[in-house]
Structures are given as structure tokens and as C-alpha cells.
Amino acid sequence: MYIAIASGKGGTGKTTVAVNLAVVSALLNKRTRLLDCDVEEPDVHVFMKPEDVEEKAVNVKIPVIDEQKCTKCGKCKDICEFSSLVFLNDKPVIFDDMCHSCMLCLRVCPFDAITLKDKKIGTLRSGYGVNNVLLDYGLLDIGQVAAPSIISQLKDRLKNDTNNNVILDCPPGTACSVVESVKDAEFVVLVTEPTRFGLNDLKLAVELMRSLEKKIGVVINRSDDNDPLIEDYLNKENINLLGKIPYLKEAAHIYSEGDILVKKDSGLHSRFLTIYSKITGEVES
Amino acid sequence: MKVAVSTQGKDINSVVDARFGRTLGFIIFDTESENWEFLDNSQVLNAPQGAGIQAAKHVVDAGVNVVITGHLGPNAFKALSAAQVNAYTFKGGSVKEAIDLLKKGELQSLTNPDVEGHWV
Numbered sequence: 001m002y003i004a005i006a007s008g009k010g011g012t013g014k015t016t017v018a019v020n021l022a023v024v025s026a027l028l029n030k031r032t033r034l035l036d037c038d039v040e041e042p043d044v045h046v047f048m049k050p051e052d053v054e055e056k057a058v059n060v061k062i063p064v065i066d067e068q069k070c071t072k073c074g075k076c077k078d079i080c081e082f083s084s085l086v087f088l089n090d091k092p093v094i095f096d097d098m099c100h101s102c103m104l105c106l107r108v109c110p111f112d113a114i115t116l117k118d119k120k121i122g123t124l125r126s127g128y129g130v131n132n133v134l135l136d137y138g139l140l141d142i143g144q145v146a147a148p149s150i151i152s153q154l155k156d157r158l159k160n161d162t163n164n165n166v167i168l169d170c171p172p173g174t175a176c177s178v179v180e181s182v183k184d185a186e187f188v189v190l191v192t193e194p195t196r197f198g199l200n201d202l203k204l205a206v207e208l209m210r211s212l213e214k215k216i217g218v219v220i221n222r223s224d225d226n227d228p229l230i231e232d233y234l235n236k237e238n239i240n241l242l243g244k245i246p247y248l249k250e251a252a253h254i255y256s257e258g259d260i261l262v263k264k265d266s267g268l269h270s271r272f273l274t275i276y277s278k279i280t281g282e283v284e285s
Numbered sequence: 286m287k288v289a290v291s292t293q294g295k296d297i298n299s300v301v302d303a304r305f306g307r308t309l310g311f312i313i314f315d316t317e318s319e320n321w322e323f324l325d326n327s328q329v330l331n332a333p334q335g336a337g338i339q340a341a342k343h344v345v346d347a348g349v350n351v352v353i354t355g356h357l358g359p360n361a362f363k364a365l366s367a368a369q370v371n372a373y374t375f376k377g378g379s380v381k382e383a384i385d386l387l388k389k390g391e392l393q394s395l396t397n398p399d400v401e402g403h404w405v
Binding site: 082083084086087088089091093095097098 | 363369
């Protein structure tokens with residue numbers, strides 16, 4: 001099973017859901033791998049406490065122009081979608097931070113004047129944490145912007161993966177980095193909260209997942225037990241409610257200690273078990 | 286010498302816009318002939334990214350030697366430097382006042398980017 005946890009709105013509890021589902025999965029003796037794709041602000045490791053973490057640099061390819069070979073034909077700048085290669089006073093200038101490493105400039109240059117150099121934008125880390133869950137997480141260097149590149153390289157680690165379950169914690173929002181994160185997932189869990197902000201951003205996330213043709217289900221976090229604001233919307237849109245996490249002081253306390261809800265509270269454990277089995281049912285259907 | 290001044294309006298008495306990349310447009314002023322024209326920047330103003338670079342390209346393509354604006358981010362600064370365009374900072378007055386001060390040598394030049402990208 002390969003699922004992604006996303007939300008639209010930030011702070012709804014994506015990480016809480018991802019971490020607790022991973023531990024529920026591990027407690028069912030499934031070999032479980034968790035990916036933290038929120039590379040701008042990863043925090044899954046705070047809960048999973050991985051040990052013997054291995055670290056690897058993430059590089060992207062950036063063009064370099066050989067001015068001896070360049071005839072200033074301008075084909076490279078014409079094809080660049082991101083203003084990262086422009087001609088100023090008839091001289092090519094490259095803006096590394098704008099480059100998306102699409103390499104089209106390299107392909108269209110008729111004179112082989114463009115080569116590539118590596119630029120480090122972040123790191124990937126990996127280690128086994130709580131209940132032997134394998135955690136992979138990326139960290140974007142400060143000042144860098146190419147989050148999808150790190151997410152893509154983080155997901156490359158899933159090639160030939162033999163774990164039973166892969167759970168991917170997405171960044172918030174509905175932008176490129178979320179699209180990159182959910183791309184290959186079999187099922188997307190959208191976490192929301194019973195507020196107007198939660199509903200508004202849930203709608204945006206649903207719209208995005210539908211345009212990506214993803215199967216989805218919703219978890220309501222900090223639930224008041226009766227959440228007509230969200231539930232009326234889900235009914236109207238025919239979206240499956242996977243479960244609710246109650247608004248409990250005890251849950252907030254466990255979380256604030258960096259502990260895992262399902263290991264500290266049997267009531268919450270059974271809630272997450274129900275959510276887990278509903279997801280497996282959806283994935284297999 | 287041709288001067289580009291970022292502006293909130295379309296004529297020489299308009300207020301100078303502190304933003305460079307996402308300014309409404311530029312007054313392009315020729316100090317020899319004293320003639321000026323308005324260079325529209327509205328397409329760049331609404332670009333999702335790279336506004337500083339594109340605005341720099343516009344003024345460089347217009348043959349400008351000097352830019353007067355409020356602030357310059359790192360990309361706009363790099364683009365103008367690459368094209369050997371000198372930049373000066375001016376705020377809170379009209380385009381005409383800015384040009385008069387430039388002529389008197391009373392404007393402060395920008396030798397480094399003075400803001401982060403996306404500063405507004």
C-alpha cells in the first residue's frame with residue numbers, strides 16, 4: 001500500500017496522521033516506510049526519532065554557457081520558461097535560483113555551448129525510528145526554492161522498495177511540491193479541521209486531487225464529534241469520511257511531548273486502526 | 286544618457302515606485318534631448334516569478350544606462366550589473382524630481398541588492 005497524507009491548510013494534523021498510521025501499520029507487523037516530503041519544514045523525525053541517520057547531498061543540474069562556442073543565437077533563452085536564462089546587451093546571463101533543471105536549453109543549443117554543473121540545494125536523510133519504521137526525509141537548504149527537486153529525489157528511494165506499506169507526509173497547500181509528492185500514491189488521505197478555513201482549503205485540495213484523478217478520503221482532526229460544516233460538504237461531494245480524531249487535551253499533551261498518540265492512548269489507537277483499515281479497504285477496492 | 290525610472294503613473298510628474306520588478310512601468314528619460322516616454326511593465330507586474338529579471342531585460346533592451354528605483358532584489362541587481370546599468374535609489378517624490386537630483390549628482394547609487402527577492 002502506498003498512500004499520501006495531504007491537507008490544503010497547514011497545521012491540520014498531516015504529520016500526526018502520517019506518523020500514527022505508520023506506527024499502526026508497524027504494530028500490525030507490516031514493514032513500513034515513512035517519507036516526509038515537507039522539505040521546507042520537516043518534522044516527522046521529531047516523532048519517529050530515527051537512529052544512525054545517513055545523510056546525502058541533493059544536487060540539481062544548472063546550465064553553464066561556454067562563451068567561446070556561443071554564437072548568441074538566442075534559442076536557449078527563447079525556450080526557457082522561467083526567466084533563468086536571459087540575454088542582456090546581447091550576452092547570455094544565467095540565474096541559478098530560477099532554473100528548474102529542465103535542460104531544454106542544453107537540448108536546443110545547436111553549438112554544444114551549454115554544459116551542466118551541479119548545484120547543492122539540500123540533503124536527504126534516512127534512518128530507522130520508532131517501531132522499526134524506516135524514515136526518509138529531505139531538507140531544503142536555506143535560501144533555496146526548488147522543493148519539488150528534493151521531493152522527487154526523495155521518492156527515487158522508493159524504486160525497488162520492498163516494504164509492505166509506504167506512507168508519505170506531504171507539504172501543506174496545493175502547489176507544485178504537493179503535486180510532486182502525491183503523484184505516484186495509490187490513495188490520498190486529506191486531513192482537515194472543523195473550521196471555515198479548514199473547509200475552504202479542503203475544497204482546494206479536493207479539487208487538486210480530482211484533477212490528478214486520485215482516490216481520496218478525509219480525516220477530521222480536532223473533531224467536536226459532530227462536525228456538520230465538514231460532513232455536509234463530504235456528503236454533498238460523495239467523499240468518504242475515514243474517521244475523526246477527537247479534540248482532546250490529552251492528545252495535545254502527548255503530541256507536545258513528541259510522543260505518538262496510538263502508543264499512549266488505547267482509545268486513539270482504536271480510532272487510527274479504524275482509519276487504517278478503511279484506507280486499506282479503499283486501496284484494495 | 287538614457288534613464289529608466291520606476292513609476293506608479295504614466296508621466297513625468299508621477300510618483301516613483303519603490304518596486305523595480307513589479308512597478309507599473311518606467312519613464313525612459315533621455316538627458317540629451319530631454320524627451321521622455323512611458324515603458325509599460327504591466328505584463329511583468331503580473332508574472333508569477335522572475336519579475337526583477339524581466340523588468341531589467343525590458344529597460345536594458347530600451348537602451349538604458351541608468352535606473353532609478355526604490356529597491357533592487359538580488360536577481361534584478363545581477364541582471365542590471367551584467368548589462369552595466371548603474372542603479373540609484375530614490376523614494377517619495379516624482380520622476381521629475383528624481384531626474385533633477387540625478388543630474389545634480391545627489392542620488393545615492395545602489396552597489397548591492399538592498400532587499401531580498403519578493404520583498405513586498
